[in-house]
Amino acid sequence: MLDVVVQCDFITGHAVVQFEEAFAAFLGCECVVGVSNGLDALRLTLLALGIIPGDEVIVPVNTFIATACAVTSIGARPIFVDCREDTHLLDLDRIASAVTSRTRAVIPVHLTGHCVDMPALLELAEDHGFVVVEDAAQAHGAQIAGRAAGTWAKAGCFSFYPAKNLGACGDAGAIATNDRELASKMRCLRDYGQKAKYDHVMPGLNARLDTVQAAVLNVKLPHLSAWNQARKTLAAGYRSGLQGAGDLRLQRPAPASTHVYHLFVAETESRDRLRDHLAKQGITTGVHYPKPLHLQPAFEYLGYRRGSFPVSERLARRIISLPLCPELRADEQQRIIGAIHNFFSTF
Numbered sequence: 001m002l003d004v005v006v007q008c009d010f011i012t013g014h015a016v017v018q019f020e021e022a023f024a025a026f027l028g029c030e031c032v033v034g035v036s037n038g039l040d041a042l043r044l045t046l047l048a049l050g051i052i053p054g055d056e057v058i059v060p061v062n063t064f065i066a067t068a069c070a071v072t073s074i075g076a077r078p079i080f081v082d083c084r085e086d087t088h089l090l091d092l093d094r095i096a097s098a099v100t101s102r103t104r105a106v107i108p109v110h111l112t113g114h115c116v117d118m119p120a121l122l123e124l125a126e127d128h129g130f131v132v133v134e135d136a137a138q139a140h141g142a143q144i145a146g147r148a149a150g151t152w153a154k155a156g157c158f159s160f161y162p163a164k165n166l167g168a169c170g171d172a173g174a175i176a177t178n179d180r181e182l183a184s185k186m187r188c189l190r191d192y193g194q195k196a197k198y199d200h201v202m203p204g205l206n207a208r209l210d211t212v213q214a215a216v217l218n219v220k221l222p223h224l225s226a227w228n229q230a231r232k233t234l235a236a237g238y239r240s241g242l243q244g245a246g247d248l249r250l251q252r253p254a255p256a257s258t259h260v261y262h263l264f265v266a267e268t269e270s271r272d273r274l275r276d277h278l279a280k281q282g283i284t285t286g287v288h289y290p291k292p293l294h295l296q297p298a299f300e301y302l303g304y305r306r307g308s309f310p311v312s313e314r315l316a317r318r319i320i321s322l323p324l325c326p327e328l329r330a331d332e333q334q335r336i337i338g339a340i341h342n343f344f345s346t347f
């Protein structure tokens, strides 16, 4: 990290190239293009693929808002699709009815750390003629059949926001692709459309991966597999420890995918009371996310209403993300599990 400063190697410096190569090797793909954050990874990918204002892009309605903002930021229209009740992932059975003559792309989100059924989605893409861009911002290292999330489709987008499975000390992101031509277009787009200094071949952005953040990521990447393993072990601890806890229901892992547990999600009718109960004992929980995107004021203009996406709406009232990070100790987890059992036996 200090090298970056001492050498004043701040803009797309050596550490950026080093990280791109290391992350490509980790994922098992041809190219990685480092960018400024996860939203820019998605936005730049859509731009590079030639998505233009008026085009429609299908996104799950239950995701972090960035997935949809990437679409609106280039003037295209997000078309929401509901999720599955068991895995909470984009429901592929609902895609065909959302496709129109303007559909250009679908962005599956590997939400909470497990993967949308990519082989099935790519088959749909072939039938309907849309391109697929993976939002893998919550799934660094998750796999289907040994192939990493983010490397199945035309491109896969990652965020290294500090709280992700691989986090920087600030904002950072990356795009994975096996298409070298697309990668070089993305490199150009992220740097003001420059092919060489002051030779601008397309109108571009400033969406470069910061070199200091790349240096941080180079230190952290070698630990990612062990951290993911720690998350899986903790998830297994919750699965066995929470059996028989009231009406608590656990998210079902997608059958074909490994799960890197960015989040550990459970469901209960008493979600808010359970959160209060745990908070009183110093146990902080989350809700990812409390409002499906169609109910956010930002997307009112799209014309959806309450009731448009019943599965996501019901989940939003019921889901709770339990504490899970690689540093969580087994005894701390036992205390959390005990507090949850205690809640359901007393109320």
Ligand SMILES: *Cc1c(COP(=O)(O)O)cnc(C)c1O
Binding pocket: 037, 038, 039, 040, 063, 064, 066, 067, 109, 135, 137, 138, 158, 159, 160, 161, 171, 172, 173
């Ligand atoms: C975090 C996240 C993003 C956006 O990443 P930023 O780096 O915060 O821009 C996009 N999609 C999903 C699903 C995310 O969780």
